Amino acid sequence: MIELERVTHAYPDGTAGVCEVGFGLAAGERVVLLGSNGCGKSTLLKLMAGLLLPSSGQVRFRGDPVTAARLRKRDWCRRFRGEVGLVFQHPETMLFNPTVLEEIAYGPSRLGMEDPTRQAREWAERVGLAQYLEKPPYRLSGGEKQRLCLACVLACEPTVLLLDEPTASLDPRATGWLVDFLLDRKELTTLVSTQNLSLAAELGERALILGEDGRLMFDGGLRDALADTELLWRANLAHRHEHRHADGTEHRHVHVHRNWE
Ligand SMILES: Nc1ncnc2c1ncn2[C@@H]1O[C@H](COP(=O)(O)OP(=O)(O)OP(=O)(O)O)[C@@H](O)[C@H]1O
Ligand SMILES: [Mg+2]
Structure with a gap:
């Protein structure tokens, strides 16, 4: 569905976003994107959604390179935007309509x-926002805004769903709904970034891990990645933990925070 070939992106101020990243997503694959703060997860998802263009390298969608010229072609762009949906990490950046109903209806329209x-009403109901149809999006709580953003993208019925830390402000019930929803949609191709290692196992079978230099440092089985403490340590996803015991002895070891611990 989507392929990246040696994709590098540097922001205008010279900050490196991602560096020489290459991988492909096959139809129906469920992939989790991991990496520490600032390593380039959001940049990568925006490149895949055609919101940023690579400084070098290529992003291809169904074989077509995603270029500025193609994005200007109305039919191609409409198909691409309809098929590839990105839910931003920060909901505020994508909400601008006067009401929740209009916000969700905007994309489908x-x-x-x-x-x-009708599509908007159905999705508002599914994400638990049916009682807020006439409310301005900026007056919603953080978690409600995140659910609204999900509804906005899902209402467009994408085939590739890119989610940038979608559960960061969701409560356990909404998180469960999202996990179940993604499990039920076997035909969807998904790439989900998360810092929540316990949830990661529910979100896919394959992991991509970005290193602090913006390079892809792992592409393989998610369970293998989660079991590899050394890898997680190198990716800055684990930290060293110091234990002091009652008898006065101390020891340090690499520790991975999972929610159940
Ligand atoms: N608009 C921008 N202009 C300049 N630099 C930027 C911009 N957006 C992001 N960056 C930089 O690019 C790098 C990657 O940022 P990005 O937001 O992709 O990281 P991330 O992995 O999503 O981080 P987080 O876990 O905090 O969400 C960072 O060094 C960041 O400071
Ligand atoms: Mg981010």
């Missing part, structure tokens, strides 16, 4: 889908 308003 732009894509020329039938009855965007």
Whole structure:
């Protein structure tokens, strides 16, 4: 569905976003993106959604290179935007309509889908926002905004779903709903970034880990990655923990924080 070939992105101020990243997502694959703060997860997802363009290298969607020229072609761009949905890490950056209903209906309406308003009502119901249809999005709580962003993207019925730390402010019930939803949609291709290592195992079978230099340092089985404390340590996803015992002895070891611990 999507392929990246030696994709590098540097921001205008010279900050390196990602460096020479290459991998492909096959249809129906469920992949989890891991990496420490600032390593380039959000940059990578924006490159895949065509919101940023590589400084060098290439992103291909169904074989077509995603270029500025292609994004200007109305039909191609509409198909690409309809098929590839990105839910931003910070909900505020994607909400701008006066009401929740209009916010969800916006995407389906732009894509020329039938009855965007009905579509919006259904998705508001699914994400638990049916009672807020007339409310301005900026007056929602953080978790409600995150659910609204999910509804906005899901209402467009993408085939590739890119989620940037989607559960960061969701409560356990909403998190469970999202995990179940993603499990039920076997046909969806998903790439989900998360800092939550305990949840990661529920979100996919394959892991991509970005190192602090913005390079891909692991592409393989998620369970193997989660079991490899040394790898997680190198990726800055584990930390050294100091224990002091009652008898006065101390020891240090690498520790991975999972929610159940
Ligand atoms: N608009 C921008 N202009 C300049 N530098 C940026 C911009 N956005 C991000 N960066 C830089 O690019 C690098 C990667 O940022 P990115 O947001 O992709 O990281 P991340 O892995 O998503 O981090 P986090 O876990 O904190 O969400 C960082 O060094 C960041 O400071
Ligand atoms: Mg990020």
